[in-house]
Amino acid sequence: MIEKKVGEGTYAVVYVGRAKDTKRQIAIKMIKVGEFKDGLDMSAIREIKFLQELRHPNVIELLDVFSSETNLNIVLEFLPADLEVLIKDKTIIFSPADIKSWLLMTLRGLHHCHRNFILHRDLKPNNLLLSPSGHLKLADFGLARALPASPRVNLTPRVVTRWYRAPELLFESRHYTTAVDIWSVGIIFAELMLRTPYLPGASDLEQIDVTFRALGTPTEATWPGVSSLPGYKQIQNYPTPSRQELQNRFLAASDNALDLMNDMIHFDPAKRIDTTQALLSKYFTESPPPTRPENLPKKAKQDPDWEEQALKNEEREKLIQKTREARMRA
Amino acid sequence: MSSSISSDSNATTGSPVSSNGSSTTLVNDSSSANTTSNSTHDTKDVDALDSSKKPERTTKERVDSGKPNHKPETLVPGQNVWIFSMAQVAKSPSAKDGIPTKHEFIQRAKGVNFIIVTGTQLRLPPMTIYAAALFLHRFYLRHSLKKFHIYEVGAACLFLATKVEESNRRLKDVAIACTRVASKDMNKVVDEQSKDYWKWRDTIIYNEELALEALCFDLTLKSPYEICTELMIKHEMELVEPVRKAGQHFIHDSCKTVLGLIYSAEVIAAAAFYWAVRSTGTKIDLKPKNGEENKLLGVKKQHVYDAVNMMADFYSTLQETVLSSERKNKYTRMTPSNKRKASDSSSSTSKKNKPDEAQTVPV
The missing domain is CATH 1.10.510.10 (Transferase(Phosphotransferase) domain 1)
Structure with a gap:
């Protein structure tokens, strides 16, 4: 459930949302796909690769990754x-x-x-x-x-x-x-x-x-x-x-x-x-x-x-x- | 020398280890699949797993119920959930689409071969190629060969691997290399005007995201090359050229089989080391420490033997194919290492017997 847009980077747009089941606030990084001449952005790949491996109270938590028709979406915990x-x-x-x-x-x-x-x-x-x-x-x-x-x-x-x-x-x-x-x-x-x-x-x-x-x-x-x-x-x-x-x-x-x-x-x-x-x-x-x-x-x-x-x-x-x-x- | 592998496993598995609780199911699965060229289905624990039908978004719900020591749905951090039994691999989506397992394995090998040739064109390091190959194998555990062409997925996996393994190549270069390899003409003039180039470029971009999703966004792989090198250093073998090369070739060749889906990087590295030592006839003391009698090089002894046997199987079928068909197909690429190993060990016939002997032991 998306609430509002909070920022836009070079390769992604960040939205704040709330998880439907837990009501927890989440940040969704929507990565623009297909706009780059070298396919998926390297930093997106790195982010997914490493956050999948790391679980620690002092490292941002990766909640989910999914791809929709136009975007690749990284769901992270929301930190205000x-x-x-x-x-x-x-x-x-x-x-x-x-x-x-x-x-x-x-x-x-x-x-x-x-x-x-x-x-x-x-x-x-x-x-x-x-x-x-x-x-x-x-x-x-x-x-x-x-x-x-x-x-x-x-x-x-x-x-x-x-x-x-x-x-x-x-x-x-x-x-x-x-x-x-x-x-x-x-x-x-x-x-x-x-x-x-x-x-x-x-x-x-x-x-x-x-x-x-x-x-x-x-x-x-x-x-x-x-x-x-x-x-x-x-x-x-x-x-x-x-x-x-x-x-x-x-x-x-x-x-x-x-x-x-x-x-x-x-x-x-x-x-x-x-x-x-x-x-x-x-x-x-x-x-x-x-x-x-x-x-x-x-x-x-x-x-x-x-x-x-x-x-x-x-x-x-x-x-x-x-x-x-x-x-x-x- | 070649019979030493089997005799060694004879000696060790004949004694207490023969069936220790947790490993038996896995061992039985893979070895039975080995002997009868993968047509057996050990259905008892296979039905629990159906990797193809998982909903796409569940990165954390992969269940590997085939491994007996593995409780479904509770993932222990650091545990590799991409390890399957041979029977599970044989029940792939492609098999459901009516493709015989034997045929599927040939297709897989072809796809990996495509990756290797293209990767070599791009001067990629071995681990990048290995990663691409493993990605390809994992992809076809979740999707069918009928829906996705193996070369197209292979190209996307290769491109993804260049990013994951930090050996970036431009999409343009990858697409050009793919076009050349696919047309079997390495000197073909390919530029941004040619139709094939655009076809490949678009395919790669499209399939890259698809592959990423099929891989559950799980991109970190352990490098068997690294682990193998560590083992070599530990046993002061890293400077013995034939041993080092044999180990590398073993890993290199292993990605043409589904070995990477069945055993962890540690087991493959240990198997490669073991193979390298045995095939070159190097004298080395591999006696396990006290209390670790069923272990070899830090991993389960039986797993190492099974992995080595599986590769020996692969080599011998390959040799038969090469011998029976006079035409120089792409497999000739592999014969140098193959021949060398065959001559280093006694002969190819005794090599063929080896896996059978070994398999009769643990049961």
């Missing part, structure tokens, strides 16, 4: 909000316990993916959806792929939204691992604390600059093999930020939080921690305990209308510009 909306909404205050709770749920969902040898490759606040009960779920597996068994398989480096792209991807490495997802989570963690994107590069080239300006330039000593990556560019040598600088950047962060973040955004993918290590981090056991999902902040009751949204976006853009300028000066 995402983390990006919350981060943008400045009327909501995040407590350290809230951040911990979200990060924990993200890592749990990601751990489940990685345990099944699936790379998500597009983690960003926008793809972390929130259920009405506050549970966070990974969504959008359109870029996901299975971790190749053989290291000889080439992967495309053109994945992950720019701001959350790991350095090995920026240098166009064709052999990467689950570590790219960990980097994205690390950046999301920083964004949750800052309430503004941590490394907002305006172009692929600028992204390299922004990343290393904030985190220091990697060298052969800190990241063995970096200079042999295909896209490696000699760039200005930025110093690695000292602990004090980081502390100043993230005022509310505890020592353990900073440690965890540093470990997740280690330049060398081989030294970056994996989900298991991250989940066992001291950060999750120290006080305060993570907020229970049902007590987490939620989106403001009514939808802000278009103008308001546009205004907020503008403010956000300004803020991003400001951070960028501040970093340039620093």
